[in-house]
Amino acid sequence: METEDKLLMLRCSVKNYDWGRLAGDSQVARLFSLNSGSEPEPDKPYAEFWMGTHDSGPSFLLSGDENMTLKSWLSKNPNALGEKVLGKWGCDLPFLFKVLSVAKALSIQAHPDKELARTLHKLYPDLYKDGNHKPEMALAMTEFEALCGFISLEELKVVIRTVPEVMELVGFGDALPIFGLTDQDNEETIKRELAAVFTRLMFADKKEVTESVGRLISRLIKESQVRELTDKEKLALRLEKQYPSDIGVIAAFLLNYMKLNPGEALSLGPNEPHAYISGECIECMATSDNVVRAGLTPKHRDVQTLCSMLTYKQGPPEILRGIPINSHVTRYLPPFDEFEIDRCVVPQGESVTFPAVPGPSIFLVVDGEAIIKVGGSLRVYIAAEGDVILAAANTVVCISEASDLILYRAGVNGEFFEASEA
Structure with missing residues (x-):
């Protein structure tokens, strides 16, 4: 490989999902504009800047044939990947690199493991675009908010006791066994009962959800006049404005609410529920675009798959602060x-x-x-x-x-x- 081929300048792709930030307030818009030489459209949301070889958002060479994708170039120059990468992942980048500019919440979602990804891609190729898993990491560039993983057993008991709208939708029969559990109980038993509560909540009747969300918001507005609302309660008010009558407004009470400072990161494995709320981050993941959604979204919801695939691990995820290399x-x-x-x-x-x-x-x-x-x-x-x-x-x-x-x-x-x- 010639020395000049060891560094390649790339022109990369942008995604204008509706949860993105408007051009004037978006790192994605700024970086895409500088990278591509094109002016961003001021009234358009700029959500994701993609750098890599995924077919849904390819990168192109800036020198030579500008219509050549990075993926095509790598297929002709496999030595650029190195022997070990080539041996495990073939003639492609194993990672997809992104910048995200989040103005409103992304869906409550999870990414399938490899086995489930292959199955979903085979059964529903229009919805699940590839057969790869999608573990990912989000590294905050600004203060960054996310929902990630399920709250602990003790927190869950508090939620069921103090958020009546959860009990309304879950039902007494599915909620009651939670109170008989302790941290000393078998982990699989705890996961089974949590799964029953979450699944019942996500499958709640639409009319009942609309009524319960309405009661929740009315109650919180009234109570805010006499007490300071919790962070999770304030979040529920924000989510309802973005996604009125959505089950995700109530489901958020079952998930850990994380606030990252710049330079802090979250690592998200397959089959773990999460939703990014606000802020800007660097993101990296396995080369995939598989997302199973179930709330806080106008897109396709696959509630059955989401509820059945989750690990139901409890407790807040570790915040990564990085290792100094120099x-x-x-x-x-x-x-x-x-x-x-x-x-x-x-x-x-x-x-x-x-x-x-x-x-x-x-x-x-x-x-x-x-x-x-x-x-x-x-x-x-x-x-x-x-x-x-x-x-x-x-x-x-x-x-x-x-x-x-x-x-x-x-x-x-x-x-x-x-x-x-x-």
């Missing part, structure tokens, strides 16, 4: 082979080197600029905001003469390479 780079390692994320901040005039790794990397510049080059090469690139660069496997990437640079790198999880050498 004075400029922090690494976020999820428990998945397909990806890791580096956050790199290089002050004025300073330099940083990314050592060669056995797999490909994608670099995204979100702020500032710098000179970037392959180690040992004389050819240099000026990397600026909105630039997206693929670095081939086994490439040393040198960044110098930074002007308050902030960039993110996605690559195959380093622990995958260590494990394959063991």
Whole structure:
């Protein structure tokens, strides 16, 4: 592979989902505009900026044949992936890199594991576009809110006692067994009872849901005049404005409400319920677009599949704060082979080197600029905001003469390479 092929500038895709932020308030719109050279439409929501090879939002080469997708280029240049990546995932990137700008809540959703993904893709290819699993990680760029995983058993008891609308929809018969459980009980028994409560809630009659949500909102507005509402209650009021009469407004009480600060991350495995609420984040996942939805969405809902696929693990997820690699780079390692994320901040005039790794990397510049080059090469690139660069496997990437640079790198999880050498 020629030295100039070891760094490829990419033109990437954008998604204008209705939950995205309007152009003037969206990192996605700003980065897409800088990356593509096109003006964003001011009244349009800009939700996701995709960097990778997924057919639903491909990246293209900026030099040479600009109609060539990154996926096509990799099929002709498989050495760019590295031997180990090629051996496990074939002639494709195993990860999809994104920026998200969230103005209103995404759906209550989960992503299927590999076995279920293959089944869903075979049965419903129009709804489930591929047969891959989709573990993912969200790294906050701003304060970022999300619902993620089920609350603990003790919290669930409090919710059933203090949120009468949950009991109304679940019914006494399904709710009562929860109070007989303790943390010492068999884990599978607890999961079974939680599954019964959640499933009954999600399958509640639409008319009853509309009435219960209405009662909930009226009650909270009235009570807010005499007491401070909890964070979850305030969230319910916000969600109802975005999705009136939606079961997700009440289901949110059963999920952990997380607030991430910039630089904090959540790792989300297959079959775990979650919903992003607000903020902007860097996201990375296995190369897939499979989503099973059941609330807070105008899109197709597959309640039966969602309720049957969940793990029903309880308790808040771990917040990842990253591991310092050097004075400029922090690494976020999820428990998945397909990806890791580096956050790199290089002050004025300073330099940083990314050592060669056995797999490909994608670099995204979100702020500032710098000179970037392959180690040992004389050819240099000026990397600026909105630039997206693929670095081939086994490439040393040198960044110098930074002007308050902030960039993110996605690559195959380093622990995958260590494990394959063991």
